[in-house]
Amino acid sequence: MKVLIALALLGCSSLVKADQPKKAIAFLQGTSGVTGNITLSQPSCTEPVFIEVTVFGLTPGKHGFHIHEKGDLNDGCASTGGHYNPDKVTHGAPNDQVRHVGDLGNIVADENGLAKTSFSDTVVSLYGSRSVLGRAFVVHAGVDDFGKTNHPDSLKTGNAGGRVVCGVIGVLFLSDEPEQPCSSGTPTVLPALICLLITFFAVRVLGN
Known part of the structure; x- marks a missing residue:
């Protein structure tokens, strides 16, 4: 019976296997x-990405x-394409x-030209088909107007001007474990409850 219970626990453990951090x-x-x-x-794929900028x-x-769509620097920042916009929406x-x-x-750069900041974002991801790995960061010469002005480029680029500096987003850490399908926002407590129920019924059934 102990062997069967152990097998039940092993089987349900796949339900609660966490994503490997990236x-x-x-x-x-x-x-x-x-x-x-x-x-x-x-x-994990259901948590925000944390971005640190210097x-x-x-x-x-x-x-x-x-973040621009292409990690192509053959022509400098000009060859990185437009903003990464898989949903084809406005800026x-x-x-x-x-x-x-x-x-x-x-x-924001200070009087010495240093821009140093950090923040979290819930739209950018390092997981799945919408991963930004291999794409490029671009810093522009001007201010992004967030699509709120009447300039012709406002809803396309934020009218942020020329491209000053850029770099391809490469892997810093990636686990050797195969990537699991994202749970698409399913609460992480649900797989754990399923696992507990499987174990409970295994003990009850096999104990009778």
């Missing part, structure tokens, strides 16, 4: 000596900050319901 990094290079790095970390050599003030602010996946707003 980490990524982008090293930025651009015009006029602008450099920097950006790291991303995500514990950029040196910018002009003081706000700069549009986006917006990071907290807007309608926005590109790549819409991350602005970063």
